[in-house]
Amino acid sequence: MTIEIDADTAAALFAPLELPCGAVLKNRIAKAAMSDSLGDGRGDPTEAQIRLYERWAEGGAALSIIGEVQGDPCFAEKPGNLVLTPDADAARFAELARRGGTQGAQLWLQLGHAGALAHPPIGTPKGPSDLALPGLACAALTVAEIRALPPLFARTAALARQLGFGGVEVHAAHGFLLSQFLSPLFNRRTDAYGGTLARRMRLLLEVVAAVREAVGPRFPVGIKLNATDQLEGGLTGEEALAVVGALDEAQVDLLDISGGTYFPGARSASDRRQQGPYFLDFARAARARTRRPLMVTGGFKRRAEAAAAVSSGAADLVGLGRALILDPAVPLHWCTPAGGDPGFPRFGASPEGGITAWYTLQLTSLAGESVAAGTEDPYGALRLYEARDAERVALWNARFGCLASPAAPGGI
Numbered sequence: 001m002t003i004e005i006d007a008d009t010a011a012a013l014f015a016p017l018e019l020p021c022g023a024v025l026k027n028r029i030a031k032a033a034m035s036d037s038l039g040d041g042r043g044d045p046t047e048a049q050i051r052l053y054e055r056w057a058e059g060g061a062a063l064s065i066i067g068e069v070q071g072d073p074c075f076a077e078k079p080g081n082l083v084l085t086p087d088a089d090a091a092r093f094a095e096l097a098r099r100g101g102t103q104g105a106q107l108w109l110q111l112g113h114a115g116a117l118a119h120p121p122i123g124t125p126k127g128p129s130d131l132a133l134p135g136l137a138c139a140a141l142t143v144a145e146i147r148a149l150p151p152l153f154a155r156t157a158a159l160a161r162q163l164g165f166g167g168v169e170v171h172a173a174h175g176f177l178l179s180q181f182l183s184p185l186f187n188r189r190t191d192a193y194g195g196t197l198a199r200r201m202r203l204l205l206e207v208v209a210a211v212r213e214a215v216g217p218r219f220p221v222g223i224k225l226n227a228t229d230q231l232e233g234g235l236t237g238e239e240a241l242a243v244v245g246a247l248d249e250a251q252v253d254l255l256d257i258s259g260g261t262y263f264p265g266a267r268s269a270s271d272r273r274q275q276g277p278y279f280l281d282f283a284r285a286a287r288a289r290t291r292r293p294l295m296v297t298g299g300f301k302r303r304a305e306a307a308a309a310v311s312s313g314a315a316d317l318v319g320l321g322r323a324l325i326l327d328p329a330v331p332l333h334w335c336t337p338a339g340g341d342p343g344f345p346r347f348g349a350s351p352e353g354g355i356t357a358w359y360t361l362q363l364t365s366l367a368g369e370s371v372a373a374g375t376e377d378p379y380g381a382l383r384l385y386e387a388r389d390a391e392r393v394a395l396w397n398a399r400f401g402c403l404a405s406p407a408a409p410g411g412i
Helices: 007-014 047-056 090-100 143-147 149-162 177-182 202-215 237-247 280-286 305-309 322-326 330-334 353-367 378-400
Strands: 027-036 061-069 107-112 132-134 137-141 167-172 219-227 254-258 294-297 317-320
Touching: 007 305, 027 254, 027 330, 047 061, 047 090, 061 090, 061 143, 061 149, 090 107, 090 219, 090 378, 107 149, 107 305, 143 149, 143 317, 149 167, 149 202, 167 177, 167 202, 202 219, 202 237, 219 237, 254 280, 280 294, 294 322, 305 317, 305 330, 322 353, 353 378
Parallel strands: 027 061, 027 317, 061 107, 107 167, 167 219, 219 254, 254 294, 294 317
Antiparallel strands: 132 137
């Protein structure tokens, strides 16, 4: 059901947004970063993946962000990730940038490093500290490895700019490496990169500074940040607001607010059954800490919710994920008087990760590839999702060989 809203509220979604660097987004609707799992298993884009981002550009999104693009293949989230290094398939990446940036859309790469959550079949998990927890074990990064990370992120960002992408987003949310450094649950260091919040955020600030130096002042640089880790002992909301305040002094163009952590056994924020957007209260509090544009990602399903978030000033940009899977032309529909909200499926019991797997397979279908029968429910979807990843492990290891000779960050 579409909820009627007044014309001025609806129009707020379609006003241009100028970022501090001078780049202009044509409206206030972004396709948030998601792991589309459509890489070729060797870190390069596929035709299906290129077509997927082209569809979102044709559907009217002002911005699309490609989830988890790795600068170091030895710390990847999954073997469906992209890897952008000097020996990547530059022509394929450039084609992705070109076709995903049609119709006035911008296509950004999310710069990722999974750290302690690196996929063990293709890498060796390492995080801020040694951990031996149920379902999660990792070694600690050395100081030398930590100091190599800002140049690594900077190199990936520079390559993105050279290949024609519209911007980059530094991933410091959802329990991946930079988020791990912010979190006292993951970060138990006692040196200059752990302990107080100022020390825990040091690496993030160094990465942002290195990325900005590498791409120059006119290229968009965003950051994805957790409002909360949603884990006992993790980053608190007040600490996250302090990070927002510190980033206000950095040369960033967009703060993308989300939350939750892909910690073993924890449900992702996107699988919650809460009605409505998730992080607007945090965004309102963040307004007092920053002059930077705010994007809020999580829980937006209806035009009325998205328009109210922007017209009220809580958000400058709304990040849509699953809504744009169900209908890749949501922005075009929302700019009409009638609106047209996507219909969300209802799931009963599902395994951990099953709903996410179901939506991931919808991305595969949206990209023009067939999906096997028997995956219509989360259980079947999860089986296919895991089988597909298992098949790509051999391709990844043959290309990168991280298990045989683990690489230090930046050593590719």
